[in-house]
Amino acid sequence: MIVCRLCGSSAMAGVVDLGATPPCELFLTADRLDQPEQTFPLHLRVCTDCWLAQLPPLITPEDTFTEYAYFSSYSTSWVEHARRFVDGLTLFPDSFVVEVASNDGYLLQHVAERGVRCLGIEPSANVGAAAVEKGVPTLTEFLSPEVGRRVREEHGPADVVVANNVYAHIPDVVGFTQGLRALVADDGVVSIEVQHLLTLMELNQYDTIYHEHFQYYTVASAQRALASGGLTLVDVELLPTHGGSIRLWARPEGEPSSRVADVLEREKAAGLHDISGYVNFAARVAKVRRDLLRFLIDAAEAGKTVVGYGAPGKGNTLLNHCGIRPDLLAYTVDRNPYKHGRFTPGGRIPILPPESIEADKPDYVLVLPWNLRDELVEQLSHVRDWGGRLVFPIPRLEVVE
Numbered sequence: 001m002i003v004c005r006l007c008g009s010s011a012m013a014g015v016v017d018l019g020a021t022p023p024c025e026l027f028l029t030a031d032r033l034d035q036p037e038q039t040f041p042l043h044l045r046v047c048t049d050c051w052l053a054q055l056p057p058l059i060t061p062e063d064t065f066t067e068y069a070y071f072s073s074y075s076t077s078w079v080e081h082a083r084r085f086v087d088g089l090t091l092f093p094d095s096f097v098v099e100v101a102s103n104d105g106y107l108l109q110h111v112a113e114r115g116v117r118c119l120g121i122e123p124s125a126n127v128g129a130a131a132v133e134k135g136v137p138t139l140t141e142f143l144s145p146e147v148g149r150r151v152r153e154e155h156g157p158a159d160v161v162v163a164n165n166v167y168a169h170i171p172d173v174v175g176f177t178q179g180l181r182a183l184v185a186d187d188g189v190v191s192i193e194v195q196h197l198l199t200l201m202e203l204n205q206y207d208t209i210y211h212e213h214f215q216y217y218t219v220a221s222a223q224r225a226l227a228s229g230g231l232t233l234v235d236v237e238l239l240p241t242h243g244g245s246i247r248l249w250a251r252p253e254g255e256p257s258s259r260v261a262d263v264l265e266r267e268k269a270a271g272l273h274d275i276s277g278y279v280n281f282a283a284r285v286a287k288v289r290r291d292l293l294r295f296l297i298d299a300a301e302a303g304k305t306v307v308g309y310g311a312p313g314k315g316n317t318l319l320n321h322c323g324i325r326p327d328l329l330a331y332t333v334d335r336n337p338y339k340h341g342r343f344t345p346g347g348r349i350p351i352l353p354p355e356s357i358e359a360d361k362p363d364y365v366l367v368l369p370w371n372l373r374d375e376l377v378e379q380l381s382h383v384r385d386w387g388g389r390l391v392f393p394i395p396r397l398e399v400v401e
Contacts, residue, residue, distance in 0.1 A: 054215040103120075158183050169213060173215065177229025196218070208242070367391065
């Protein structure tokens, strides 16, 4: 029986079933192309008691994050987003900032540049090593209550604890939150950024459903998750990142701001605090799939070439759900050299350097990291030089003229 990982209820309702796919970040090397891949069901459910949307924990964080393919610094806009965040913090010479899932030091580098003491906690040794090269002290660990207490004992309590793009990635929500509480000072603050289920549902962003995301938050479910570990949600910001995110501000004690009440009301009006907001999502997902496949098939039959831009995890959910193979998408490109010469999981589409697009001059470029639209429209402006066009599959199929 599947039970809710937050409240333990067995009252789970299906939201959308995307079939069975390989883990989206396990990119294949050439010598693995003749070997089988393990697949896991990708069925999103919502708990009708606490309204946490979630996937069963079919893979472990260790399966994904011991060696990780994603380096945050390859996104110019994300590094700039982190810089602006740090600029907005009130930091003093004796402040201490800890980031959980600190990746390659994309955020803490801006803290270190100010001469403020900081520490990254990053489970992936390969990306953590890149942070150390930037001058960011990094501990290779998964956060747990025990690790949080140990860091506090060794370094002192943190004035600011940051946890960006990680709160969805941990199956033990309560234990992870307890770890955050162990890190932060009694008068400190925790900042968490995570995709907002409200925009995921409203804008058909189903490709962000993949195995390393164990849950998807509304402010209501996040408020309950924070409380489970001893933290109080005191404020919230709505952000455009990742297609629509929430920045949660939490403290050991405090009262929620009026912005928390405002967002809770928006969620309630959208039906996300009862079952009504979830019932038609699967039908909208099916339309995205049909429209994209129809476009790719028509392009192939017309002799047009289509390649991809980006090899993000979300792209692999989309490609595998649609059953897209190299006959419909010749290859995709990515700025991350780690992925060059590898193949997407499931569809086994080759991943090449970005320069391949200019060399081949395809008719269409399918943009898989659609959440970076503004950044990528500028990066790919040269595609117009030969009459090529960009294609965005989410929230609906759009061919940019």
